[in-house]
Amino acid sequence: MASNSGLKMLAAVLALAMALFVEGSLGESIACEKLDKDACAFAVSSAGKRCVLEKHVKRSGQEAYSCGTSEIEAEILKNLIETDQCIKACGLDRKSLGISSDSLLDTTFTQKLCSPQCYDSCPNIVDLFFNLAAGEGVFLPKLCEAQGSNARRGMSEIRSSGIAAPGPIHSVKYTATLPISAPATPPY
Numbered sequence: 001m002a003s004n005s006g007l008k009m010l011a012a013v014l015a016l017a018m019a020l021f022v023e024g025s026l027g028e029s030i031a032c033e034k035l036d037k038d039a040c041a042f043a044v045s046s047a048g049k050r051c052v053l054e055k056h057v058k059r060s061g062q063e064a065y066s067c068g069t070s071e072i073e074a075e076i077l078k079n080l081i082e083t084d085q086c087i088k089a090c091g092l093d094r095k096s097l098g099i100s101s102d103s104l105l106d107t108t109f110t111q112k113l114c115s116p117q118c119y120d121s122c123p124n125i126v127d128l129f130f131n132l133a134a135g136e137g138v139f140l141p142k143l144c145e146a147q148g149s150n151a152r153r154g155m156s157e158i159r160s161s162g163i164a165a166p167g168p169i170h171s172v173k174y175t176a177t178l179p180i181s182a183p184a185t186p187p188y
Helices: 002-024 082-089 107-114 125-134 141-159
Strands: 051-056 063-073
Touching: 002 125, 107 125, 107 141
Parallel strands: none
Antiparallel strands: 051 063
């Protein structure tokens, strides 16, 4: 009979093998345009470009979906199809159309993104939203720090703090020790 730690080790090895299988199941290189709509969102091509699900209307009036290559680059990751575990842990949906920072204003989404299950375990998704937040002038680790009390208020405070978001961090875990500053007084 195997020990409990032996079973955990076996489960971890199987999980890693499955993740590698999913990443490499399409061969050595991933081209976004060749991905099925159920694998497209949150995937990264072999060239390091993020894949994006797009909706088109056919001549018949029927909606059709295709996978395209966005201009957004992943910092380090290439040739990756995100795992179902990360999609679920981070509160995402594979049927998401496009890539947007709007979801950062949704407190339910931000709580899932900032949870240890997502933030510490899903570097592809964290890298994507780190860069989307930075594009809005928001430092994702600060937003995650603020989300415990009120994410929407935290986003407003961070946006008005005058602190520019630095470039992406290349490690798996993102941490910050900057204090959250009070919002500037509006000019009215």
